[in-house]
Amino acid sequence: MNMKKDLSTEQKIKEAAKEVFMTKGFAGCSSREIAKAAGMNVALLNYYFRSKGQLFEMIFITAMEDFMNSMVEVFSTEQPLEMKMRIFIEKEYEFLSKHPDLPAFVLNEINREDGCSMHQSAIFDKVLQTGIFEECRIAQLNGQMRKLDLINIMLLIMSNCQYPFMAKNLMKNLHNMSNEDYAQHILLHKQYVTEMLVNYLFLKN
């Protein structure tokens, strides 16, 4: 039997779907639009993936995993906690520069009814397993880190990393900026955010 699938077709669909879903959202595009973007027939989407919904789910989960993996990568290194945070912000800005639509995409689709609420816990587990949260707790007990709930710490970091990319077009509109202008501001912003967060979260004596 011939089991050797021509991966390029399936892969082309995946990549086109990722691009279109990310920028327009699930409701904002049609199957035919994705097919056309991939240079394919509509029916092929449902041949390789069973439906628009399942195609989406796969893209979404992959996106979430990419996102979580970019965290895990940093947390797993051997570094003092403060250094980990500095590097994390650095890497996060780098990652988001390549995938600027990802945060808005994830947040929106999670809010959608019938959206993918799913096994995020499973995906998030990888982050938990790095032991980063225990490390924070210990630093808090040692008086090195401000005693905030970890949820608030996450929120502080995510806010300051993700929001600047989500608000790109708003800021460009409000201030008549070019893409390059904004990229420059983002670059500076990364440094401000790092300094601000480190100063606030870590207690120097």
Place this chain on the structure above:
Amino acid sequence: MNMKKDLSTEQKIKEAAKEVFMTKGFAGCSSREIAKAAGMNVALLNYYFRSKGQLFEMIFITAMEDFMNSMVEVFSTEQPLEMKMRIFIEKEYEFLSKHPDLPAFVLNEINREDGCSMHQSAIFDKVLQTGIFEECRIAQLNGQMRKLDLINIMLLIMSNCQYPFMAKNLMKNLHNMSNEDYAQHILLHKQYVTEMLVNYLFLKN
């Protein structure tokens, strides 16, 4: 001639449209869904507003104005700059507690192609006219405020105010929290954010 419109019909449509558009987005809902939510016929949407698109535009602009007005309200008071910022964050969290979907709604629809990029400058003008930006510049010259570009200052504040509301469902999913749990975290977060931002942006001698 009978010029006395039964405002309640038009108003019911507006309110239903606002609710539906805000939670599902422009592409995420149909004219008939809005009509049903308002207890009306589909044709009435196009009788009072000419199309789904124009109905949306009106809702969107109103939402933007609400948003900007909640800023102007604070900036117009007579207060030291640091106090203005504290009150602003306070009011912003209060406002967003009542309209938690607004930031994601605005950011998403601005990114949509054929979306409302429009006269935001005009709306934003109201904020400019409060003179808040000049006030910041003066404070920067006086050495009272850290010398960041105003775009970065805005970004810092907006990130830390808006993102926590946008990420509500994500955080709830990741940490198995109830609405009340998260509301508690938001309340604390407001204080952390205020302290962090004030400490970072204002230079005490």
Place this chain on the structure above:
DNA sequence: TTCAATCTTAAACACTTGTTTAAAATATAT
């Protein structure tokens, strides 16, 4: 009451949606 302006409705319009079907083309194995 009469009459014209306003408001509301059901039905239809042409078009797009996600999905399926069945036939054609291609590749693989014997």
Place this chain on the structure above:
DNA sequence: ATATATTTTAAACAAGTGTTTAAGATTGAA
């Protein structure tokens, strides 16, 4: 080469989309 499995296609499906139409109900002034 023949037969079998896999991939691709065009066409069709019913259901849903935004919008229009034309007729009906309601209103308020003369």
